[in-house]
Amino acid sequence: MEIIPIHIEKEIEPSDDLSELIISSNQIQDGDVIVIAQKIISKQERRLVELSTVKPSLLSEGISSQYQKDPRITELILSESKRIIRMKNGILIVETNDGTICANAGIDESNVKDGFATLLPLDSDKSAKNIREKIFKHTNKDVAVIISDTFGRPFRLGQTNCAIGISGLSPIIDYEGTQDTFGKTLRVTAIAIADELSAASELVMGKTLKTPVAIIRDCSFPKGEQGISELIRAEDEDLFR
Amino acid sequence: MEIIPIHIEKEIEPSDDLSELIISSNQIQDGDVIVIAQKIISKQERRLVELSTVKPSLLSEGISSQYQKDPRITELILSESKRIIRMKNGILIVETNDGTICANAGIDESNVKDGFATLLPLDSDKSAKNIREKIFKHTNKDVAVIISDTFGRPFRLGQTNCAIGISGLSPIIDYEGTQDTFGKTLRVTAIAIADELSAASELVMGKTLKTPVAIIRDCSFPKGEQGISELIRAEDEDLFR
Numbered sequence: 001m002e003i004i005p006i007h008i009e010k011e012i013e014p015s016d017d018l019s020e021l022i023i024s025s026n027q028i029q030d031g032d033v034i035v036i037a038q039k040i041i042s043k044q045e046r047r048l049v050e051l052s053t054v055k056p057s058l059l060s061e062g063i064s065s066q067y068q069k070d071p072r073i074t075e076l077i078l079s080e081s082k083r084i085i086r087m088k089n090g091i092l093i094v095e096t097n098d099g100t101i102c103a104n105a106g107i108d109e110s111n112v113k114d115g116f117a118t119l120l121p122l123d124s125d126k127s128a129k130n131i132r133e134k135i136f137k138h139t140n141k142d143v144a145v146i147i148s149d150t151f152g153r154p155f156r157l158g159q160t161n162c163a164i165g166i167s168g169l170s171p172i173i174d175y176e177g178t179q180d181t182f183g184k185t186l187r188v189t190a191i192a193i194a195d196e197l198s199a200a201s202e203l204v205m206g207k208t209l210k211t212p213v214a215i216i217r218d219c220s221f222p223k224g225e226q227g228i229s230e231l232i233r234a235e236d237e238d239l240f241r
Numbered sequence: 242m243e244i245i246p247i248h249i250e251k252e253i254e255p256s257d258d259l260s261e262l263i264i265s266s267n268q269i270q271d272g273d274v275i276v277i278a279q280k281i282i283s284k285q286e287r288r289l290v291e292l293s294t295v296k297p298s299l300l301s302e303g304i305s306s307q308y309q310k311d312p313r314i315t316e317l318i319l320s321e322s323k324r325i326i327r328m329k330n331g332i333l334i335v336e337t338n339d340g341t342i343c344a345n346a347g348i349d350e351s352n353v354k355d356g357f358a359t360l361l362p363l364d365s366d367k368s369a370k371n372i373r374e375k376i377f378k379h380t381n382k383d384v385a386v387i388i389s390d391t392f393g394r395p396f397r398l399g400q401t402n403c404a405i406g407i408s409g410l411s412p413i414i415d416y417e418g419t420q421d422t423f424g425k426t427l428r429v430t431a432i433a434i435a436d437e438l439s440a441a442s443e444l445v446m447g448k449t450l451k452t453p454v455a456i457i458r459d460c461s462f463p464k465g466e467q468g469i470s471e472l473i474r475a476e477d478e479d480l481f482r
Contacts, residue, residue, distance in 0.1 A: 001244040086480040101396040111421045154481035155342040157474050158413040158433025172399040175448050180352045192399025200441035207416050233398045239327040240395035240481045
């Protein structure tokens, strides 16, 4: 298996065509998985907010005063969220409008112009699908596309890349019913391959390297048309909500 | 970056030398990261328990009766744990004796003989260090070694591989104080590279393929002598304990 970093020097603007930029690397082959950092999707899709235009609510002002947070950022977090799951030490763990649970609704001021913040794409599955279809149209290569973002985790320090949008791959490999090397039937093993591919891609992306795309080659994955909701645990089966 | 699966056909016994088996693949180069599945470490280190020898306590019988669990497995889970963090739907999320938080204390009946279960290694950092030192002694190649296991996660469905033991690499890359592509100083980005390497290795290991080792090549990682405790979030900074 091989992971190929794709360097994109250009600062992404809404007028850019991301699929063209990826195709122009001349690296794509049939069966590749292409992992794209959320940030360039957000920039291309105008999910960039100038903080001076944000008017914080009294709730945002109140929460922010507890944690010395920028109330405009808190306002953005709340507007991108269905509800707050935890709030402590200045971190808001929220359920975003599309059901993902993450810190600060994925809103981020790094790698953007001063005074701006990026929001998560409105529909990352759709973003992935659009890029996948354009790549097929222009190159005739059938690939899978993952949009990924960097999330923290309960219990463990440090962040890892996770999938937030998927097209062309089934995000979970369910081994239930298959046999282990002793011929016993496996019962509860289901691997979140979309998250493992995202984590793997981060190893070549870095945070300061202008490498927002990685191609993963010679990795066997199940094809499928499901989206990111397949990776979200239902609330009544979640021991930590 | 490249990920090379190492096939080991042999069923691992305590008399085996894992470093020899890995060396005999003739694949190792200086600077490689070698990720090893917990299960072969446990088998080599006699962390295999015959269930018929386990006498469940009344507590284990009681818990098991609630969930139709095997009380001998519950007994093993409790004996490997400091405390129970959550208990629901037959899953015990525990803090293991070495501080890791995971389901069922990592105890597992897959890929072992019928009537047996594997426990996690007693000290996976030490297991990693031993193998790393033997590889260096016999090949003069300086590698990093990770022992990994498959864990579930809150909020998200499916499991991913995580590090449980480390030698020769610093498990977290802290970007705090470095500059992003706009020259702004990054504040809170710290990447759990040991977990991302573990997740990446799983993509070539599978669960039924007799591929318990993967070599990751051309991945830049920070060298270090820290162990797995660097990856465990302190309880008072954990929003989900």
